[in-house]
Amino acid sequence: MREVTFLEAIRLALWEEMERDPNVFLIGEDIGRMGGAFGVTEGFLARFGADRVVDAPISETAIIAVCVGAAAAGKRGVAEMQFMDFISYGFDQVVNVAGTYLYRSGGKTPIPIVVRGPSGGYVGGSLYHSQQFEAWFFHTPGVKVVQPAFPDDAYGLMKASIRDNNPVVFYEHKYLYRRIKGPIPEAHEDYIVKLGSARVRRYGEDITVVTYGAMVHFALDAAQRLEKEGISLEVIDLRTIKPLDMKTILESVRKTSKVLIVYEAPKTGGVGAEISARIAEQAFEWLDAPIMRVAAKDAFVPFAEPLEKYVLPSVDDIVFAARELAAY
Amino acid sequence: MREVTFLEAIRLALWEEMERDPNVFLIGEDIGRMGGAFGVTEGFLARFGADRVVDAPISETAIIAVCVGAAAAGKRGVAEMQFMDFISYGFDQVVNVAGTYLYRSGGKTPIPIVVRGPSGGYVGGSLYHSQQFEAWFFHTPGVKVVQPAFPDDAYGLMKASIRDNNPVVFYEHKYLYRRIKGPIPEAHEDYIVKLGSARVRRYGEDITVVTYGAMVHFALDAAQRLEKEGISLEVIDLRTIKPLDMKTILESVRKTSKVLIVYEAPKTGGVGAEISARIAEQAFEWLDAPIMRVAAKDAFVPFAEPLEKYVLPSVDDIVFAARELAAY
């Protein structure tokens, strides 16, 4: 076991996959000479060379497209968005080119690509350096969506994403990059976290909290606070948003009969809406209370601290909602 | 009253708004010389000239951006996507430029633009001429989303959208263009359908069907079939997807206690998920059955007829789901 930061876990997964498989290559803005805006690919250029660590022009469409084309020809490209917000420039490549490719090829041409990058708020990044719009890709067929919360999952999920035969959009919450530390397995182990498997990060009795990304940590904090009040939360870390592990969710709901869904994106139309809808469809009889959601307000992530705090969900929000559910 | 097709209703609304307000202009591919791929703007170039009816290069980003910039300078641009599918090329302009502009300008610079075009399946249009991804814009703040089902609503909503001070994405289901006829008010009346107001298109007792676009007609067909079986559907046509008229929905749910949500997009993460989640949050106690959804399967819209039929929702699907709900 190695004790590493969230960022380092991702770095190591990328490094080890690059070592393992010569078909893996990286492309993005400033990932070579500089090692990436956050340093995720520091040292890669020197080790793997400019053909496998490509400093691309500012052209997110081309960056993703190069991965798509190379994948069609047997490679496994990992595209870095300098901030995940910029994926909107390569949006069409993800949904209409990568996501549909296998379908259009009659099943013959899988597109193993990963589009990864820092996402999320809480760092004063403002409108275009804080986004968390995973719901776009959650809704669109053909693309998988991953967002880890802990170093070990980041490590195992990145390896799984690179080895997976489908396009994966991989959200790395920048708030976690250097704040969260934890153990990961030793190098060169084939440590894989299967895409589509959630993980119960805390067992509890009263309320099922379904969440992912940075919110997992908020939920765990809330759980700790509520423990003292005698409210016991079960915290499910989805890890993979698509495919969605409904089995783990439903098992927990069956036990607790109360659900709180927590996500960082704007509430309306977020991933949590679907989770709620599925529970309402599939587990209606098990429910003892309304399905509640804590999410960002339906706004952009603003710059000034009081504004950002107002828009994004907080540990308090989770605590209040859980109390309400517990009292229901 | 005039009896017109769905397409003609949109054409007339655009024409009358162009006549009324010299600030309104149209831009898109082939909308001038040819009058648009579907003929929605036939005759406009001759009447309003090339500055107000702009045949743009194939560049959806520029087309939407021209509307955004012109709006910042006081105009009201209406952008045609030749097929709504191509909005993915102008995606960033919608979500990151138009949608955020008012916010970034401290409330000073509203962006009254309409991005409109034909959407939806059932015509063999295949992957890139059948899309119905309104959920992308539903989730993203700052943008309104409209999808009418009848000529009068298409007429009144288009006028409202042009006069609205916000970016509106306006879905025109191509399946309805020439198939659906109905009365609209006489010319030059200020007939406005307020954005954000749903309409009960059929009153019923047993099940609330919440839907929009082409699915309204499917739901009405299903309601007619089920009437004979003694199952009475109330059909709510949302008309505007954002803002969402929860009041009308909840009133109906209070009455029927059973909900079926119908939409044409892929089921996972569609607009109907949010509607279900809100009902589960806000009307849990009124429910007598699981909230059910009928939607497209989580696939692309394929070309061959048996495949397209398999993926897209049908009147039968609604009938079956309603029967199940009724029996619950």
Added chain:
Amino acid sequence: MRTRRKNGQQTVAYHQRLEKSDLIEIYRRLWFARLFDEMLYDAKKKGRLRRGNVYGSRGQEAIMVGTTYPLRPDDFVSPIHRDMPVFVFRGMTVEQVMCQVWGKAEAPTRGKDSWSHMGDMNLGIVHSTSMLGSTIAVACGVLWAQRLDGRRDRVLVAYTGEGATATGPFHEGVNFAAVHKLPLIVVVENNQYAYSTPVELEVPTKTVAERAKGYGIPGYSIDGNDFNAVYDTMCEALAHARAGNGPVLIECVTYRLQGHADHDETRARQYRPVEEIELWEKRDPLPRYREYLLNTGLFEESELPTPPLDIKLQIEQAIAYAINSPDPEPHTALEDIYDESAGVSL
């Protein structure tokens, strides 16, 4: 920008090195393209084909034949909506292509997508989508994979209309290819219109080839209705690209003799001057090439039938094959969305 003279006099007249057997094959390919188009229009009109649009290529045949003929088997192409015959020139069977048009189970897309939205990486045919321009960026990736494999000599020919050169993805793709000197040959079929919109509303320069200047790459503007001009230019471009000198843009000036697609025949005679259409009818590449062949003195009139009937028969048989071929099973609509066959090894 280099402009070839229209009379076919070039620095190197590669076409003069072709064997008689090549000439006859080229002639037959031109006819294949012509008949393919004619017979599908006819099938659509007669109701034999009931679904999907037919995007015509009448008048643009010399481009498709001329740009593919000098390719090596291991080169790549990415044909789009007006390039259906290219699929056959690069190794798909006519039956496969017809199954695609009819949306049959045997089609390369298994009936999932329509018309030209297909490919076959084993044949070096890169799949395109409806999204104009986007495949040019994807092409860079296919070529990047070759670079990783040490195969810098495999060329990719990406087709595009002149209208689509206004798209962002076109720019990002060509820019990337130029920065990295990828062996990409962009063939711009300038048929003067994008649907109804004339080229001067799409492209600000006098020729589309001038776009090449913005990327510092060679740009040719040639007579796209002259097979020999296309062929010679292509040979030159291939030498340039294979030698590691980077991309080339070839504008083939031509004309869309029909409507944008089969549904557009009436309107296309309204939004375009009829005299213009008539003028270009006279520049038809097929009679032109036939005349050239006769002028070489190598052929009797009877060796150059108009049309070669066996080709017609071949196409008709493929159409019949497609029509009689089974539709895809409904449930297969949910296949091939995700590939779980491999990738994650434990």
Added chain:
Amino acid sequence: MRTRRKNGQQTVAYHQRLEKSDLIEIYRRLWFARLFDEMLYDAKKKGRLRRGNVYGSRGQEAIMVGTTYPLRPDDFVSPIHRDMPVFVFRGMTVEQVMCQVWGKAEAPTRGKDSWSHMGDMNLGIVHSTSMLGSTIAVACGVLWAQRLDGRRDRVLVAYTGEGATATGPFHEGVNFAAVHKLPLIVVVENNQYAYSTPVELEVPTKTVAERAKGYGIPGYSIDGNDFNAVYDTMCEALAHARAGNGPVLIECVTYRLQGHADHDETRARQYRPVEEIELWEKRDPLPRYREYLLNTGLFEESELPTPPLDIKLQIEQAIAYAINSPDPEPHTALEDIYDESAGVSL
């Protein structure tokens, strides 16, 4: 493409027509830009500014002053991350700009967005976003509105880094402007790097100005550290654009003397050769302009203080104003998402 000679000899030496009062104002503006940058870096370093990045413009001052000085009050600009002083040159108060930097309630964005993501249509300042290149396309719309109002003479100056010229929206925007001959002047601040990436990995041509050729518009490549060269070129470009001849692209060759932003100082000395940085330090536009002024014989040394202390004071006062100015109320975060004030009349 037209290349101006670096010694400042042009067809028309517009700068020689400037009055003494202009020269002193220009000198002061150059210093304003310099001090603005220095003092914000300092505020960030000292912890007076705790949120947001400071994107430096040190070394690029001649471009900002030279491109704005010849503008009419009714012209438009769209400054981006390295152009903060332009907001002031075009009419915002220093206090407003500082409130924006500190995210205060009085800021043009009311604290909603950060740094250069602001504007004021009353001042002709078009709002940009982080999305590089996208404002160039938006600029076309602002100019389209002028066309609808019969105001074809109002020019819009859109700033961009050389790196952002690789984006799709740059292409779509410039292409649209060129097709419609909109009076758009694209000022490319070629500071040799996009973050850490050198220009040769972003732009395939020898100069960025060559991109202009792809749109058939005039492209200049000039010494961006020479105020007079920038000013003269801008005057020429304005005449061109106002006369209805369409867009112009001006590449101002310069250098980013600092890191990409304040957090990047250490790395920026690793991913760039130190000799290169030192070389460009010597080309600093400020001493250069001062020398030019002294050479005109119009000034005493003492008339050209380094720095003008009153400007320093003005900036310091604005910083203090911003720091003491109130934060936005939390609930205002939900204001200005939709505008329901007007639009729909019944």
